[in-house]
Amino acid sequence: MPPAQTINETAFSDLKNVHIIGICGTLMGSFAAFLKRQGMNVTGSDQNVYPPMSDVLGRAGITLFSGYREENLTGLPKRPDLVVIGNVISRANPEATAAISGGYPYTSLPEAMEKLMLKSTRNLVVSGTHGKTTTSSFLAFILSHAGKDPNYFIGGVSADLPNSFHVTSLSGGRPFVLEGDEYDTAFWDKVPKFNHYLPDDAILTSVEFDHADIYADFNAVKSAFSGLVSRIRKGGRLIACADSVAVRELAAQAVVPVLFYGSNVESGARFTPSKIRVDQNGITRFTVLDGEKEMGELALHLPGHHNVLNALAVWIECRELGLSHAEIAAGLLAFRGVKRRQEERGEVGGVLVIDDFAHHPTAVRETLRALRSKYKDRRIVAVFEPRSATSRRKVFQEDYGKAFLEADSCHIAVPFDQSKIAENDQFSSQQLVDDIVRLGRPADFFLEIEQGVKQVTASSKRGDLIAVLSNGGFGGFIPKLLDALRDRALDAPDHRSPPC
Numbered sequence: 001m002p003p004a005q006t007i008n009e010t011a012f013s014d015l016k017n018v019h020i021i022g023i024c025g026t027l028m029g030s031f032a033a034f035l036k037r038q039g040m041n042v043t044g045s046d047q048n049v050y051p052p053m054s055d056v057l058g059r060a061g062i063t064l065f066s067g068y069r070e071e072n073l074t075g076l077p078k079r080p081d082l083v084v085i086g087n088v089i090s091r092a093n094p095e096a097t098a099a100i101s102g103g104y105p106y107t108s109l110p111e112a113m114e115k116l117m118l119k120s121t122r123n124l125v126v127s128g129t130h131g132k133t134t135t136s137s138f139l140a141f142i143l144s145h146a147g148k149d150p151n152y153f154i155g156g157v158s159a160d161l162p163n164s165f166h167v168t169s170l171s172g173g174r175p176f177v178l179e180g181d182e183y184d185t186a187f188w189d190k191v192p193k194f195n196h197y198l199p200d201d202a203i204l205t206s207v208e209f210d211h212a213d214i215y216a217d218f219n220a221v222k223s224a225f226s227g228l229v230s231r232i233r234k235g236g237r238l239i240a241c242a243d244s245v246a247v248r249e250l251a252a253q254a255v256v257p258v259l260f261y262g263s264n265v266e267s268g269a270r271f272t273p274s275k276i277r278v279d280q281n282g283i284t285r286f287t288v289l290d291g292e293k294e295m296g297e298l299a300l301h302l303p304g305h306h307n308v309l310n311a312l313a314v315w316i317e318c319r320e321l322g323l324s325h326a327e328i329a330a331g332l333l334a335f336r337g338v339k340r341r342q343e344e345r346g347e348v349g350g351v352l353v354i355d356d357f358a359h360h361p362t363a364v365r366e367t368l369r370a371l372r373s374k375y376k377d378r379r380i381v382a383v384f385e386p387r388s389a390t391s392r393r394k395v396f397q398e399d400y401g402k403a404f405l406e407a408d409s410c411h412i413a414v415p416f417d418q419s420k421i422a423e424n425d426q427f428s429s430q431q432l433v434d435d436i437v438r439l440g441r442p443a444d445f446f447l448e449i450e451q452g453v454k455q456v457t458a459s460s461k462r463g464d465l466i467a468v469l470s471n472g473g474f475g476g477f478i479p480k481l482l483d484a485l486r487d488r489a490l491d492a493p494d495h496r497s498p499p500c
Contacts, residue, residue, distance in 0.1 A: 015116075017078045020044035021068065021095050022086025024053040027155050030165035031084070031109060033060045043080075045072045045095060070098040084109055091187045108186035110196035113153065113178075118198045121151060122173045124317065125197050127180030127228055128205030128241070129221075130363055134302065135205060135310040136179040137161065137338050139317060142331030143175060146323055152177040159336040175321065182224050184214055192224045200236040201320070202228060203313045207246035210360055213389035218246075225250055232256045239316050241309060242267040259320075261312050263305070265291070271316055273308050282374050283333075284308060288315055288325075296325040299333045302342060304370025342370060345478050348485035350462030352378065355478055359388040359471040361399040368406035371467055378465040382407035383456055383477070385470035386415040386427050394427050401435030407467070410436050410443040411456050416472065449475040457484040 020032050023044030033056065036042045044057070045065035057064055065072040073083065073095055083099040083106040090096075099106045107115070126136035133156035140152035141160050151167045151174060158164075168174065180194035180202070207225050209218040229250050232238060240251040242262035251258045262269030273286040274294075284303050288295040300311050311332055318328045337343065343355045352375070358367040364384070371380055382404055386392050391400075392415045404410050412429045429445050436443035446452035456466060468478050 015040055015081050017041045017076075017080045018043075018082050018084065019073055019076065019080040019099075020084045020086070021073075021093065021099070022046055022089045023057065023062075023064065024049055025086060025088065026053075026157065026164055027153070028084070028086050028109060029053045029057055030153075030163055032057060032062055033163070034165045034167060036060045036062055041078065043072075043076060045069075068093050068095040070094050073098050073104070074102065080104060082107065082112070084112055085186060087184055087186050087193070089187065096187075108189055108196075110185045110193040111189065114196035114198060117167065117170055118176060118178075118196075120171045120173070121176040122200045123176045123178060123198050124201045124203075125178045125180040125194055125199040125228070126203045126205070127182065127194055127225070128203070128247075129182075129208040129210050130360065130366075131205040131306060131310045132179045132181065133357075134307065134338055134341055135203060135313060136177050138311060138314040138332065138335060139203075140166075140177040141335045142314060142318055142323070142328055143177070143321075145331035145334055146318075146327040148175060148321075148323075150175040150177055153179065155179045155181060156341070157339040159339065160334070180228060182221070182228075183211060190214075192227065194228050195231065197231075199228065199232045201239070201317060202232050202236070203239045203317060204229070204247050204250065205241050205310065205313065206244045206362075207250065208244075208360070208362060209395070210388075210390050212393050212395055222246055222250065226253060229254050237320060239313050241313065242269040243309070259316055261309065261316060263309070271312055273312055276305070276308055278303065278373050278376075284373070286312075288312065296329065298329050300335065301333075302335075302337055302370075303374035304342075304366055306366045307370065342367065345468075346482045348482060349489040350464075351460050351485055352465045353478060353482060353485075354465060354467045356467060356469050357471050358469045359386075359391045361396045361403040364400065364469060365403040365406055367469065368403070368467065371465060372406065375465050378463055379409075379461075380407045381409050381411070381456065381460060381464050381466045383411045383413070383452065383466060383468045385413040385472065385474045385477070386429060387470050387472040387474070391471075392416060392418050392421060392427050393425050397427060397431060398435065400432050401439055404432070404436050404443070405439055405441055407441065409441060409459070411452060411459075412436075412443060412445050413449075413452055413474070413477075414445070414447050449477055449480065452477065453480045453484050456481060457488055460485070 024046035043063040049066040083104045085096050136154045137158045143150040149168050154164050178197050182192040185193050215221045236256050238254045238258045240247050242260040260269045261271040272289045276286040283299050285299045287297050340357045345353045345355045356367050358364045418426045433443045433445045
């Protein structure tokens with residue numbers, strides 16, 4: 001396989017025709033729509049072309065191909081100036097093979113960002129095992145709310161930002177907020193995406209073992225994040241969460257100033273939250289401390305101690321960028337959240353259904369604790385699908401049992417496709433159920449989506465909060481559950497016709 005064709009000599013403004021392989025991902029689709037808004041002719045393909053992304057791209061005027069075929073590329077009326085290949089695309093993909101063997105200039109999305117867009121901007125990279133999407137969304141929205149009109153590139157969909165990808169200017173040191181993902185860049189470029197992001201400032205929220213499909217062990221994960229810290233450009237800074245031992249170790253390697261935040265000063269944090277509370281409207285409030293000095297109160301709609309720390313990190317960055325406390329506080333309070341992060345999907349018959357992306361045991365624990373803090377009077381019912389590369393492996397088998405003790409009861413799905421995972425390395429949902437029951441919580445297991453929907457519907461009651469945790473589509477579990485709850489409500493005695 002030859003190396004990626006250089007795009008060093010290509011000016012962004014010179015691009016006229018761009019083809020994207022793997023276009024329907026959140027980031028790739030947002031990038032494609034952005035290119036189209038710049039007047040480029042954009043085409044793309046994906047294995048699964050379906051709403052809502054197919055509708056978004058269709059409305060943008062982008063030509064879409066369903067499935068990967070050589071002729072999607074070679075049959076285009078105009079030869080692309082650049083082919084962008086997504087990180088989900090394998091070496092054997094026929095379209096990617098055609099691009100490389102046909103001599104088309106090709107690249108990954110992170111490298112395209114590095115070479116075409118990030119050299120003259122002030123790049124604010126938000127990274128860490130947990131909290132990247134929420135924290136980068138906080139930062140982009142607060143800067144936008146304060147009138148700074150930042151560029152941003154975020155791997156999630158915010159309720160408040162119009163797009164996941166937004167660029168207003170690529171010059172003059174304009175802030176560019178980037179969600180710094182540690183996952184692979186592309187099949188020919190096996191380095192973290194954030195290696196391409198030319199950070200001026202970096203926020204590092206946490207470092208734990210994850211992505212077991214590409215990292216052999218925790219040392220490999222730490223090595224990846226070490227690369228991010230070493231790439232922070234002169235004149236920048238690292239904002240680091242002192243609660244994490246690994247983050248403190250990595251911060252010690254930094255050659256730029258480090259600003260530590262965390263739960264308490266004992267960990268070495270300079271900035272800490274105090275007087276944390278949830279008011280009668282479900283708003284989380286806390287006071288920022290710089291050492292022992294009170295810097296003012298912040299309030300946010302998202303519950304949980306982890307989100308307090310995420311907000312604190314963003315407060316530090318925004319203050320360093322020149323925003324006042326009042327500007328930051330106003331933006332933070334106006335921010336409504338990110339889809340699939342504690343997102344309320346509907347309430348039927350007094351049963352509230354929440355959608356959350358949590359899949360790592362730490363994220364599961366903190367999400368359930370957060371929901372408990374905001375919805376104090378509700379019984380918390382957790383529904384979990386082991387779907388990520390790590391959760392389908394047994395590396396955290398015991399940890400999940402402890403994490404789910406934060407719920408009042410649990411329903412655990414069979415893991416998503418484990419056919420490519422060695423049998424002795426496969427996660428067991430039945431073992432998780434047994435562990436949860438042994439530790440004192442009711443739990444059950446289901447093999448099929450329809451079976452799970454029936455179980456959860458039958459056992460739910462008015463006042464429950466059902467937290468559905470998965471980093472994928474989960475077979476449409478949530479809409480099916482809401483439909484089942486509506487059907488049950490219609491069949492309830494109050495909805496039946498009176499006897500003649």
